[in-house]
Amino acid sequence: MNFDQIKNLDDAYGAEVFARFPVAFVGGKGATLVDTEGKEYIDFGAGIAVNIFGACDEGWKSAVIDQLNKIQHVSNYYYCEPQAKLMELLCEKTGARRVFFGNSGAEANECALKAARKYSFEKYGAGRSRIISLNGSFHGRTLFTLTATGQDSFHKYFDPFVPEVVSADANINAIKKAADGKACAVIIECVQGESGVNALDKNFVKALEAYCKENDILLICDEVQTGNGRTGTLYAYEQYGISPDIVTTAKGLGGGLPIGACLFFHKTEHVLTAGDHGSTFGGNPVCCAGAVNVLERLDEECLMEVRAKSEYMRTKLRAIDGVKEVTGLGLMIGLSIDKSPKEIAKACLKKGLLVLTAHDRLRIVPPLNIGKTEIDEGLTILREVLKA
């Protein structure tokens, strides 16, 4: 199909929830994508931080195909080798004790929030079910995670919401006030992605950890976007020197296949028991095989390269005319610019560069294995577009 044929079908039949850019990708290699007309693009978006090793990575692809040649799905009534291996890898690399698999970031967070309520109920009884999230956060589109998303714009039309879920500013007094003796958990993104690639203040996060520990409030790190090497460490919380009780991740974990994980550390390791939670597709063996390949490769050498590329890109970005501020961590980069981010993203697309937006910023989250030539080509386009 050519582009117009695809677009006409989508326009006629798709739920109208996406404001799509006028392009359809049919292939690619690494950080270079190809559209229906054969035009090439440098990819600074990685499918929203999903294609962690870019398009059609050979090692990842063969891990996935090997599993496809064995079996595509088994029910969670039975044991499953790729799932077991992935659990072990996640726990060995983080110190987590147990893992639950879902299919998305929202599901990973849904699991974390349910587990937090159960932890508190079993220990303290009713009246301590409050979940606190931060203003500007994004935690997903299910009703529980949407309620926890601290941005009013997402809440229009969908009330009534889940009770006892509140948002507070990222300062410790606001958190204490919101908790009011009724909180079982606080959920944070160390770098808020959707709302503009804002890294949380280290002192606040340390103070939050101390407050949560003192009051037996669970600290949940939503690493759906920041996770899996994106920020230059396996998970972003490592750079904050904290030990969360639950960590959730998704986006980059499967290297492009849908998988979410909820990691339970020692306090929460035995909270969920048989029947408390589940998922038909969660931990799908093909997705797990892809994720095993991703995690095995995210070693110290790979993470050092991510940090080096981050430094390289940030230095070049700061020198571009029209870039006011460069935010975020590692290869999760926000750019404050003096023009409309949406318009700049559209202009970049025309010239063959994919960038994302996040509120009033541009968001750059390239595949971690993006090459230097691709980085330079992408930056050249961005420079030209911002100048025009």
Ligand SMILES: *Cc1c(COP(=O)(O)O)cnc(C)c1O
């Ligand atoms: C994308 C995202 C989610 C939601 O993930 P889905 O896979 O779309 O459900 C949750 N939290 C954060 C921080 C995200 O960036």
